[in-house]
Amino acid sequence: MLKNQNPKITIYDVASEADVSLATVSRVLNYPEKVKPETRERVLDAINRLGYRPNAIARGLASRKSTTVALIVPDTSRASVAEMINGVADIARKYDYSVLLKVTNSEEDTEREVWQEVLASQVDGILYLNDEITDENIKQVESAMVPVVLCNTKDDLNRAPSVSIDFEESFYRATKTFVEKGKKDILLVSTRRAYSVNAMKERGFTRAMDEAGLEPKIIRTSGRISVNYDYFTDYLNENKPEAAIVVRDSIAVSFINAASNLGINVPEELEVLGFQNTKASKMSRPTLSSIDNPIYDIGAVSMRLLTKLMNEEAIDDTNVVLPHNIVWRNSTK
Known part of the structure; x- marks a missing residue:
């Protein structure tokens, strides 16, 4: 029986008092046999000293189905x-x-x-x-x-x-497809924030371009349309890639819109491939080709x-x- 139960005491207080993680306190409450005896005793002592009272859900966890x-x-x-x-x-x-x-x-x-x-x-x-x-x-x-x-x-x-x-392999294969179609100036549109999944995509793109003896061109921008649309407009005013592979469908649609408003014909002058195959790919004009991530x-x-x-x-x-x-x-x- 816990002494002087105090409803204001939380599991955070117990973890701090016992100098353990929240997970350890949770494990002592529900699976005590999986916790080292000395650690278990330290947590139980803290619970008793503080008068911690688990809520109704926590009390029923050990026997719940x-x-x-x-x-x-x-x-x-x-x-x-x-x-x-x-x-x-x-x-x-x-x-x-x-x-x-x-x-x-x-x-x-x-x-x-x-x-x-x-x-x-x-x-x-x-x-x-x-x-x-x-x-x-x-x-x-x-x-x-x-x-x-x-x-x-x-x-x-x-x-x-x-x-x-396989994020790397998907972009490697997509890039190889454009190379086999005769494209030489291929652009990868990635994100400014260094997401690890996008780093894998960049590796696949770069590997395919290196194998073909082509320069791997990568630009990075925000996922926010209010930011990337102007960035794409400025970029396409100065550069004319033959194809672009984009790490996210929504960003690819913004890229297409910027190109179209500059009078660049998609796909006759610029082919664009997105990633995820979301609803955005079917709603864009022209409709967006996309790597289908299931x-x-x-x-x-x-x-x-x-x-x-x-x-x-x-x-x-x-x-x-x-x-x-x-x-x-x-x-x-």
Whole structure:
């Protein structure tokens, strides 16, 4: 029995008092047998001294039958994120899982707070989407104390389970296609922010251009239309590439609009290829050719992989690479 229970004391206070992570406190509350005896005793002593009283949900976790999975994403406004959530939700529904959605807005401080909230919620597993996987992100994954799967992204060193396509290979093959069509002045349009997935795409592009003995031209701009449209207009006033491969469909549409308003005919004078094959690719004029990233399948397979990890099932490969293809539309010949 806890002495002097104080409802104002939180799990954060317990973690600080015991000098352990939130995940460790959660594990002591729910899976004490998996915590080292000395650490477990330190946490229990802190709980008793502070009079910490877990909420009703936390008290029932040890005996509950339901499973809760957290889905951490940077932004819900992206069409690709929405499609991935659909894939996750459909599989979660089959297993009767509850899904806790958390949005980080790609801000470092916010993301750290979101991870703390998720771990304090004592979820059974985490699905994590972030275009930029850093060493700090991997530390968060490794210290989570519950299974974590990277969705539609990956760590270059395969330090965490993941489900994605081969980003480097997709851009390598796309670039090779333009080279084989006789294009020599090929441009890669990437982002100013150094997302790790875009670095992989740039590597694939550069490799294909180097193999062909061509100069790999890369420009980087903002994902915001209010910024990149003017940048593209200035660039195309001075440069006339034969083809452009763009790291995101929405940016590719902005690139096409800038070219069209300058009187550059797409695709006769300039061919444009996007990435993701989102709704934006079908709504642009001309319609946008795009590397099809099977985002719904990525969400569904990620949820299946996380389920296996939570159930401690045997898994042949924790880094799943799904196939991709190119959907050709009217922005290319």
